[in-house]
Amino acid sequence: xxxxxxxxxxxxxxxxxxxTLTLATSGCQGGDGxxxxxxxxxxxxxxxxxxxxxxxxxxxxxxxxxxxxxxKADIVYxxxxxAGLSRILALYSSQVPPVVGPVRSARExxxxxxxxxxxxxxxxxxxxxxxxPVIAAAPVYALPPGKEPDAYFRSQDRAAPHNLFLRPERTRxxxxxxxxATYAGFTFGPAPAGGKPTATYSVRYPAARFxxxxxxxxxxxxxxxxxxxxxxPAGQQLGAATVVVQYVTVRPSQFHDRGGNTTPYTETxxxxxxxxxxxxxxxxxxxxxxxxxxxxxxxTPDGTSMPFAxxxxxxxxxxx
Numbered sequence: 407x408x409x410x411x412x413x414x415x416x417x418x419x420x421x422x423x424x425x426t427l428t429l430a431t432s433g434c435q436g437g438d439g440x441x442x443x444x445x446x447x448x449x450x451x452x453x454x455x456x457x458x459x460x461x462x463x464x465x466x467x468x469x470x471x472x473x474x475x476x477x478k479a480d481i482v483y484x485x486x487x488x489a490g491l492s493r494i495l496a497l498y499s500s501q502v503p504p505v506v507g508p509v510r511s512a513r514e515x516x517x518x519x520x521x522x523x524x525x526x527x528x529x530x531x532x533x534x535x536x537x538x539p540v541i542a543a544a545p546v547y548a549l550p551p552g553k554e555p556d557a558y559f560r561s562q563d564r565a566a567p568h569n570l571f572l573r574p575e576r577t578r579x580x581x582x583x584x585x586x587a588t589y590a591g592f593t594f595g596p597a598p599a600g601g602k603p604t605a606t607y608s609v610r611y612p613a614a615r616f617x618x619x620x621x622x623x624x625x626x627x628x629x630x631x632x633x634x635x636x637x638x639p640a641g642q643q644l645g646a647a648t649v650v651v652q653y654v655t656v657r658p659s660q661f662h663d664r665g666g667n668t669t670p671y672t673e674t675x676x677x678x679x680x681x682x683x684x685x686x687x688x689x690x691x692x693x694x695x696x697x698x699x700x701x702x703x704x705x706t707p708d709g710t711s712m713p714f715a716x717x718x719x720x721x722x723x724x725x726x
Contacts, residue, residue, distance in 0.1 A: 459526040460497070460499065461497050462507070462509060462572060464495070470568040472636070476496055477503075478503040480497050484616055487513060489663075499585060499586035513659075514671060522702060549577060591702070606620070614632060615632050620683075647717025648720070653725070655725070674695060680692065682704065
């Protein structure tokens with residue numbers, strides 16, 4: 407065997423071993439009510455393999471709950487949509503559950519948000535006709551049901567349109583086994599000095615609300631939506647290691663839903679303030695993203711990097 411072929415074979419074997427070990431260690435989950443046993447996160451110094459993050463647009467109204475697979479996401483984004491309601495964009499890269507959903511339609515601002523994740527796959531149920539060419543031209547791998555129908559199915563336990571689910575293993579997209587936060591340049595490490603002791607924090611949209619309550623037992627911020635605990639289908643309450651309330655400009659876009667409601671556009675390029683919840687404290691922070699292709703940098707008020715706690719991150723966009 408030529409030397410170059412041997413090197414490629416050895417590299418492939420090492421990559422397969424790394425992926426196997428990652429899946430073996432990252433898929434563990436504690437018992438009911440217990441925190442995940444895998445609570446690690448990447449450091450900013452790790453290299454990122456040339457592969458895809460999977461982003462799934464997830465429904466977030468009452469009939470869509472409980473959602474499936476949210477507890478396995480690396481990052482969960484919450485954003486405002488039409489009529490003051492909310493929707494979720496969940497990113498998967500270090501581990502991927504067998505089912506995610508319910509899947510709903512994409513929005514224009516998703517495309518700007520996802521530019522920082524190096525051409526990710528975007529799974530969504532569809533979009534209004536005028537937005538489809540914009541999605542097709544964006545640097546994402548668009549994955550509606552029509553492109554890979556075997557990856558989607560309709561559940562019989564709830565009514566349409568809240569019953570479309572994705573089977574990620576059928577998308578034929580490589581998953582690198584690296585936390586998606588690495589792509590955006592987020593850093594992980596010990597909590598900074600200071601911070602205000604905080605037991606609970608809420609973010610309100612015109613017709614939706616997110617709440618986060620610190621659990622010393624689980625060492626996570628337990629998630630609530632619209633006044634009720636947010637749970638997995640098995641009944642465990644969702645929990646985040648770090649919650650970021652990122653204050654942004656939310657303006658009208660050029661698009662509307664079928665009811666004639668204007669679609670909000672959440673601007674994620676620029677700069678502003680943020681509030682970071684971790685380890686039972688709230689920290690004032692600032693964010694900056696110079697271009698759509700750049701990651702988002704979160705810093706303390708004195709300009710040093712704001713480290714996140716290892717584990718799942720929730721980023722809630724709030725209008726400033």
